Amino acid sequence: MSIILDHVSHVYGDDTTLAVKALDDISLVIPDGQFIGLIGHTGSGKSTLVQHLNGLLCATSGSIYFDGQDIDDEDFNKKELRSKVGLVFQYPEHQLFEVDVFSDVCFGPKNLGLSKKETELRAYEALKKVGLPDECFYQSPFDLSGGQKRRVAIAGVLAMKPQVLILDEPTAGLDPKGREEILGQICKLKEESNITVILVSHSMEDVAEYVERILVMNQGRIMYDDVPKEVFKHYKELEEVGLAAPQVTYIMHNLKKAGLRVDENATTIKEAAREVYRVLTERTRTL
């Protein structure tokens, strides 16, 4: 179920004087089962990009292929595409509307035209997958905590059984533990059902911890496309475009500059702790 973007550009207000080029000649392959982090400052084109992946926006020029088929072909079924590529918007809990949690999650599959039994089965599965306790199922979604509401909203998309799950800042506004829980669930989900996950995030620490590939966007272009270690090597360039590297990266570079032989490319706490420990104890032994 790979997605291929071939020289995709998008211009808002194309034939007006206020034309803004939001995507500029993007070519990209998203293979099956990858965990991708998409970062970039506000206005860099992240949201525009992800809205192309499920056909909410049409490319001004260039083509997008889902599983080999051009999604702008006349006979291409866009409705099916949207059930295969699930998009969780920022603050998805604002979209909850049903009287209870369970009906809310049923809404998506019901609209796919599935039987009542299948719908309920999927809703149940989805709610289980996001780790919502059973006693919440028949509560009003509005009585839940922020983190719980967000999980219900994610379950609503999961119940459509997407093959690609796109999450636009799923942890904004949650407390640290809530962030860890949501990201942990997403990670587990990815491993269990081998879906592709695209995580749009402003938190470099989170991205470094969880994803296997990072796309950095700037002014509508892909600036870097690599594994986290390689991307965060360019921390100075990242700062120039309004981003940063995880705090750990800065510490490691400082230590390296001061003459400690650490591997400055560690990006998570665990790796960094191991590195610093190794160097500190090695030194004691050798000197």
Next chain:
Amino acid sequence: MVIKMSIIKTDKLVFEYIRRDEDGNVEGITRAVDEVTLKIKQGDFIAILGHNGSGKSTLAKHMNAILCPTEGSIWVDGRDTREESEVWNIRQTAGMVFQNPDNQIIGQVVEEDVGFGPENMGVPTAEIWERVEESLKAVGMYKFRKYSPNKLSGGQKQRVSIAGVLAMHPKCIVLDEPTAMLDPNGRKEVIRAVRALNDVENVTVILITHYMEEIIHADKVFVMDKGRIAMQGTPREIFSKVEELKELRLDVPQVTLLAYELQKKGIALPDGILSIEELTDEIIQYSRREGR
């Protein structure tokens, strides 16, 4: 001699949300703030931490009389918020900035938006302009004064919101997760502006946030849990207690966590390291000490 007065004082403050069903019968009562007693000194930089639902925002909304206590009392600059005649004075003393910049900006042009507050207070026109200018300068947004707020980034909009509060000359400004919706640069801009207000203008700042890195410069940190104050102290004292914070669904900055992990492995580093520079220095000193 300057005596630092309490700008905000609470005494066993309690607030209960009452949930009602469709017929108006009481379904349940949630105690969001539970007997909180605290004092905040004029000119301090205060941070309030706590997980979602711990009562931080409810407490904050008492500080400019958006909510009134169910039991107990709160005084803002010596005024009791239950006195209805004092509400306007209290709101001028303590201004508030919320999470979503789009919900707080009303003007079509930046300088109009900032002038809205003082205009409503009946400040003479010439003085409004003065205040708009100095407020925008204080948050570094003066060169955008003729812009439409729609054309600004999130961080810039949030700084305009802060200028709008500042133009009312408050003694105290309460910020409820002002950076939650911003990218790293926007976050930096806002925090820098807030710190400048505190350092230069001596405005009391009360910052509510989920980002632990933002509060390392605070004078005092309150940690809330279940409507109560669970911990209080300087950032260093608070962040020394990694395990306790984790139990309260919170975290410490990555730097502090790395230091903590190294300590656990047996590297003797001081508790509660807060900045990148500090940790780098400590590790280098350690390596020299051990190397000798």
